[in-house]
Amino acid sequence: MKKSPTKDSTKWFGARLPRKEDTRLVTGKGKYIADFVLPGMLHAVFVRSEVAHAHIRGIDTSEAEAMPGVVAVYTGESLKSQMKSMTQKVLIPNLPAQYPEYWALATGKVKYHGEPVALVVARDKYVAVDAAEAVAVDYEELPVITDAEVALKPGATVIHDDATSNEIFAMTFTGGDTIEAQNENDAEVDKIFREADVVVSERFKVHRTGVTPLEPRGALCDWSETDGLTAWITTQRPHIDRLALVDILDIPPEKVRVVTPRDMGGAFGIKAPFYRENVIIAHAARDLGRPVRWIESRYECQMNVGQERDQVNYMEIAASKDGELLAVRNRGIANVGVGLVGVYWGFVMPFLGAIELPNAYTWRKGDVKLHCAVTNKTSNTPSRAFGNYPTRFALERAIDMAARKIGMEPSEVRRKNLIPELPYTSVTNDFYDSGDFIKVWDNLMAQIDLAEFRKEQAAARKEGRYLGIGFACGVELSGVASELMVPMENQPGYGSATVRVEPRGALLIFCGDAPSGQGHETTTAQAAASVLGIDPGDVVTTTGDTGTTPFGSGSIGARYGAVGVSAVAKACEQIKAKMVRVLAHDMEIKAETKDFEFKNGEIVYLLDPSKRKAFKDVAERIIMSPINLPEGEDGGLETTAFFESDVPMICFNADCCILEVRPETSEWKIKRWVTSEDVGNVINPMVVDGQMHGAIVHGLSNAIFEEYVYDEQGQQLSADFENYKIATAADVPDFELTYASTPCPHTPLGTRGIGEGRPASVSGALTNALCDALEPFGVEITELPIRPDRLWKKVQEAKAG
């Protein structure tokens, strides 16, 4: 990168700096997993189940093995003696659930359409596909269950032989830890509902959707007898993948290195789990003694990952006639698919969705229960807005329905019930650390003139035009603190970074979390440079290499802006303190860190600014001339810091959608989409805007276009971009983003992690606006996706009475 445009180092934090990543990416010089080639590299292609549920009677690999260029064919049963199962402690949450045993390839049974059954390794990828087609699998088909409520019925076929039922996880999130306390709480909730002026009771359904990064998954594994395994994997959490490979393949820990390619083509959660494909590719490399690469096809990707949401919520809310939200009761039934996926097991997302269900409102009481059912669909895997999408849709819709019954503006009901002051602990025991929800909300309302809109709306209705306005908001986790990460994912929540000053004054930063487009190289440089008063152009960040970076749980859950950057800042502060100690010693003055300013590449003694020294000269002195140091001081300038906030942290947003529905066809056009965001202190506004745009479009695209469709036999019918529709540029509006941020008091730079949970509130704002527009017909949307044909049908039904 060229030197940064501004010379004033105090301006780098918060500046719209062009990203360090971009020059290579706009010139085609990025290096993604499919761009990695090693000498002698072999190509792997999976044979995947063509049926959703069946006994495997036999697999005939002979024809495939005989094809010229085919090096090996692996099947499930033959691997059992070569490795351990995928059901290893490192991949299992500390939550009471059923964790079925499964292996890198299907053994005995296949349980969903697309499950890996065999692996073909060949010298040429075209030949590998030819051979995969020649593998013949003999299936004895079994009854298929695709519906969660059917899966939970007594007598339903139990999909996992080692499970007692299809209910793999169930939990009550309100009332306390004991059954007695929970029952008492439920009774109190019942009483509130009995006595409430207004009750909304509805079944809300969100379809199976999620995300499809443009780059599917992939792995390249290399084995050497002396160095062991080097695995380049498209993973958000290389350090966890490394532990899993150690445990499953029984390789000594010092002999496994996992590297996430510096450039990863999006992830959004799907590259956060640990996948069975990684294991078998690593095994093949070890077994064959040659590098083996697997590049997932879009088809496989759509068959296997990126599927989430898929939940029915029986939701009830009780409110008073003056608009107070009193209690919320929810029975969530999540279809977690087959549930065989390391770290998440299909149910961790709905688990978090239940915890975050109360959103930003002050409920007196809540009764929140969740039932997670396995079915013959692929496993739920994380997708941006992790677990929150279905519950937030339900809650934000239910609030509008309640407002309509009360006769109040939905926006007024929301504002009246927003948590007025933080910190706050919700009825599901979710801790909200800081921020100002009212400020964010009022800022949103200041962007629109609601009274004027209502006039315009009334006038338009007289002309047969239907305008609508809809609101929603969302509290999201800003990083996941250890106190939740350890039970939920069996991993720490701290952020980590190594900061190394090299002798010429450049900064090398090493972070274990692996980004996928969020611009960590740039924001890290801006944060570090602002602390040390140097140029961001002199900072280079290495991410995701377990060989060089400190342990980190991964780029997940908006961790980076919360704890990752904070670890960088903390390490820089430690570097700063050491440089001051040595410099003060050299200047023969008694001074503390605060007596020096690090600015524009210099370290200046504030009490006598004539005493100053170049940052790089002090660095060189400490690293290269470690003589005459202060007593007890060692040479060298490098440190690793771990950062954990004293409390869990959040960010917050509110959406307003204004649209017009065409009555003849129920098509709609979004006329304005206005937001108000609390993102804490901003490192790079351009990056933050970009995160918001992407997240809102993700939320819209999920709500309208995207749907993973299975037929009754569990055949997946949406495994390509022709059938799984994603919003194009012509399908979405521009956005009016506004900010009403409160610096986070728990991070050194006041930053919050943002962007991960942001899609969750979008479907609420959209559907509330549609229902507001069609209020004369009494249309209430309770299911997603919402498309013109479905909306039109609702209008016709309403007209018919």
Add this chain to the structure above:
Amino acid sequence: MFPAPIREYHRPSSIAEALSVIAREDVGEAIFLAGGQSAMQAIKSRMLQPDCIIDLQAVDAIRGIRQADGALEIGAMTRYVDIAENVALDGPFAALRDAASHIGDRQVRNRGTIGGSLCWNYVAACMPTVVLGLGGVCHLVSLKGERSVPADDFFLGPLTTAREDGELLSAIRFAVPVKRSGSAYRKWGLVTDALPVVGVCVNVSLSGDGRCTAARVSLTGLPDGAQRSTSAEDALLNSDCAPEVLRSAMNAAADSVDAQSDGSASADYRRQLIRTLGAEVAQLAVDRAKR
């Protein structure tokens, strides 16, 4: 996915050369490849596994748009982009541009051809519908000779046409109609410019006093693929093409079709689209005819 093994690739520069390759006895499964924007999908997914590909890109004789002998002739290898950008295709031929400028995306239009689309005849496709609506005639050549097949007889159902083995679609001809003729095409898809969930083409000719002297209405997005709606045509013919007539014509079309329900839309909604979109298309065609 990658294509199955392909034994031969040919790039003839004349129709005769192309026909001689496909007529060879040892050629195996051979296909003509036009723009390839649908065929390559099928080849990559291995739904099609040709032994031999005869790439028509160098057969200049079957490319281009020209007026000749009172007819408009569009060479089969003419790309969507060339149709979309040809401003001479207005009035009676405007539906061709309406369709061509919204097929797929820029990249597809830069390569996809009208002939390829007609021969593929996908169940939900724009070009077959428009050629049917405009009453085009498909010109086929083979070593046995030449023949002309009206669009009404060319499209035989999804992925099926009257083109026989060894025949090459060389051009589509449209009789240049009387003055005061206009056509239009619009489609509705889940995302912008996607394959049509419903597509409607209307083509009318008007007399001096504004009466409809000829009408063709074609639809797509239905189970049988591109098809005419004679009930809409009957309603338009001899009418004054007033807005309420157009609406009732398209209502008649909607009521008479066999529509299906699928993930993209219900049958009822498809009918509603034929009504609403159809009335707009019909109005546009009439307006163009009057210009």
Add this chain to the structure above:
Amino acid sequence: MKTITVTVNGAVYEETVSERMLLVDFLREQLALTGTHVGCTYEGVCGACTICLDGEAVKSCLMLAVQADGHSITTVEGLAGDKLTPLQQAFIENHGLQCGFCTSGILMNMSEFLEKNPNPSDDDIRHGLIGNLCRCTGYVHIVKAVRAAAAVGR
């Protein structure tokens, strides 16, 4: 196998390829030009593989390498000369990319688009982008970047 002669980014290559090799694989694997990406299986919808063939944006995953024989191709690697094009520069300055995977294809499509449409409206740009899916940006900054590049071009 067939020997083809293709000009790529100004250099002439004479290469032997199998008849079934996709053009995108030829570029990525035989010529090591990995800036062109693959984001879908057989459907050719994502647009990440967009290149310019004889100056026109096309999807290199929907072509066989043998079909490019005798043609001239520009890939993202060939866009910039001594310095970045205004379009590339505008993408950097306006944060028109996040993960970058779709970016190569968008740049190739939009560079031809701007030649044909030097003064596009936002709707024109959005319509022109239909053949390129992006999951990161929500398209807003992409549209802004193309608009900015058009302004520079004028």
